[in-house]
Structure formats: C-alpha cells, structure tokens
Amino acid sequence: MRLRALTTLNFRNLTPDTLELPAGLVSVSGANGAGKTNLLEAAYLVLTGLTEAGRLEQLVARGSGEAYVRADLERQDGVSILEVGLGRGRRVAKVDGVRVRSGALPPGSAVWIRPEDSELILGAPGVRRTFLDALLSRLSQRYAHQLSLYERHLAQRNAALRAMTSRVGEGRAEPWALDVWDAKVVELGTEILSLRRRVLARLTPLAQEAHEALGGHKALTLNLDETTTPEDFHADLLRRRDEELARGVTLSGPHRDDLAMRLDDFPAGDFVSRGEARTIALALRKAELDLLTERYGEPPVLLVDDWTAELDPQRRNFLLGLARALPQALITGTDAVPGAAGCYAAHDGSFSWQGGSA
Ligand SMILES: Nc1ncnc2c1ncn2[C@@H]1O[C@H](COP(=O)(O)OP(=O)(O)OP(=O)(O)O)[C@@H](O)[C@H]1O
Ligand SMILES: [Mg+2]
Secondary structure: OEEEEEEEEOEOOOOOEEEEOOOEEEEEEEOOOOOHHHHHHHHHHHHHOOOOOOOHHHHEOOOOOEEEEEEEEEEOOEEEEEEEEEEOOEEEEEEOOEEEOHHHOOOOOEEEEOHHHHHHHHOOHHHHHHHHHHHHHHHOHHHHHHHHHHHHHHHHHHHHHHHHHHHHOOOOOOHHHHHHHHHHHHHHHHHHHHHHHHHHHHHHHHHHHHHHHOOOOOOEEEEEEOOOOOOOHHHHHHHOHHHHHHHOOOOOOHHHOEEEEEEOOEEHHHHOOHHHHHHHHHHHHHHHHHHHHHHHOOOOEEEEOOOOOOOOHHHHHHHHHHHHOOOEEEEEEOOOOOOOOEEEEEEOOEEEEEEOOO
8 A cells, every 4th residue: 555645734743734655665854853753643543543642632733623634545446535633532534535433444554663662562461452452453343343342341340340349348249230241241252362362373473474584583472361261251250259349340351361472481571672672563563564464455554663763783674674565664763764765854843855865
C-alpha cells in the first residue's frame, strides 16, 4: 500500500498542510521537537484508526477545538480517501466520504515502529497483552468483537464480586448469583485463549526468523504465560471463588495473562540490554508486518520513528533493508535516511520538500 498524500489540520503542532508522498523510502528529518513523531502519529491514526495517545484531546492542537486528518491511500484495488475528525473526546471516521466506525478503517494499512516499542519487552504484562490483542483484533474482526464483549462481562462480574464482598461480612453474600457471569466470561474467554494460542504459533517463527536476521545471536522464545487454560477456565473460577470474593476481582482469565519472552532461556524483561530489547521489539514488528501482509494480501505502509535510536549499524541496515523492500516507508530521524526516494525537512511543525537523497 502507498500513502499518496497526507493532510492535517490542527493536529498537535503540525502546520495545516497536505504532503505529497512518493512511493519507496521517504525520509523526514529535522531537529528535536520539529513534529516528526506527530506526523507519523497522524498517518497511523488515519490509516488504521488506532492511536497510542492516552487521550484523543492530546492530538488536537492546543487552543483548537477540533483536528482533522486525511489520507489518500493507494491499494491494489484503487485509491481510497480516509478521513478522521477529532473533537471533544469524539472521533469521526470516513472512507470515501461515507461515515464508518473507526474500527472499519483498513486495519492492515500501516505498521508503526517506535523507540517506545522496547516497552514490549521491558514493560508490564499489560503492554504485551495490548500488543497481542491489538494485533489479533487487526487480523480478526471476530476477535475484536469477542474481546470487547469479554471486557464488558468481566467488568460486570467484577462489580458483582465487589458487591458481594461487601455483603460477605454481613453474612448475606449470594455467590450463586455469579454463575450467570461465569458462564458468559468462560464462553468468551475460552475463545480468546484459543485464538491467542493460534496467532502465537504463527507469530513465533516469524519473530524468531527476524530476530536472527537482525543479528540477535541468542535464541528468542515466546510463550503465553496463562492463568488458566481453555479446558480449565470454568473450574478455575469455581476453585478461586473465595479468594475472588475476598479481593473483589477476577483472578484467572486472559485479562491476567502475559506473553513471556525469553532470550537464551532467561526472562527477557529482567536481563536484556536496551539495544537487545529494541531488537526483539523490531522482530515482533516485522512479524506483525508479515501477518498483516498475509491477511490483507498486500504490504502495509511502514512508519518508522527515530530510525537510529539505540540501534547499531547492523540493525539499522536491517531496518532500512526491510523498508526498501516495501512499496512505501516513512522514516523519521534527526538524520536524513541515505538513499531515500524523497526527503522532507521538518521545522517547527512544517515540512519542506528536498527531493531525493544520495
Ligand atoms: N496538542 C498539541 N498542540 C500543540 N503542540 C503539541 C501538541 N502535542 C504535542 N505538541 C508539540 O509538538 C512538538 C513536536 O513533537 P514531536 O514529538 O513530533 O517532535 P519530534 O520531531 O518527533 O522530536 P524528537 O526528535 O525529539 O523525537 C513538541 O514540542 C510538542 O510539545
Ligand atoms: Mg520524535
């Protein structure tokens, strides 16, 4: 896929403009704080409907009420116009002028590689769960749907647990009332657990292959660290019911699971260097790109933020090699990328065209 043009209006610090983007490798370079990351964030939002921002309001330029982003996206079957409008905590998305749910923007149209990806290895289990859930949701609409239902029922079960917890002391708890929530949570959770296992079986060899190609000499393994299994989920809920009533939360299930990563059989989170963490993260993103390409039949636009951060020359070369093999990649950094098809210089929220680079 190829992003032909990107328009932003009142998006963070970006000066309202339309950037025409060539195919191939596009370099966006400039000083710290120029707006390079913001540009990729706008592209990722309008291409996929996803954002890493904590709150949507952060994306709107300070002092403005609304922001707007538009992408002219070229796919095998033609060009589509994707639009996202943001304002007062609301998000409106359109494809070719027709309003859609933001989940209906093409989920396979971009992969974003960022220095913050190291958190996938160094951060809390929730970061890895979010990675898996986001990837699965992009590969399967059914997963996205079942996950949101699971989260809703889980919240209701937890509320019921807390209500009972407060009544246990008074000797009036009625734990049988949990049975109805258990049935729904088990039904949805079991499917989530099975789908996660299936995707991990496909993700693992792709990530291992990329990790090796990146020069990672240590063996990478990925495993689900599960609090229960599809077979035992119901029994585990019954077994831990007293503990759950005492604590007021659901203690087993996919919402408590982790994606365990090991390097030469040591837990990666505890032992890796910063550069090794980034290398594993890069391997995971490469695997994500492969899975999305396979699912949607053409490669996504690759967005790479800060291409030199924490990477040695071999890893930088891998990243640039990967980018060059794709229909299009937008790559930012304080230094321009060598051999780019087109270069933009970023300055204070504006981008000026510099032509191709040597
Ligand atoms: N909602 C907003 N309104 C106005 N400005 C904002 C908003 N959000 C962020 N900014 C500003 O945008 C500027 C550019 O941020 P950005 O992260 O894109 O820089 P960058 O070019 O990636 O820099 P670096 O090289 O340090 O990564 C920052 O100075 C930030 O304060
Ligand atoms: Mg940045």
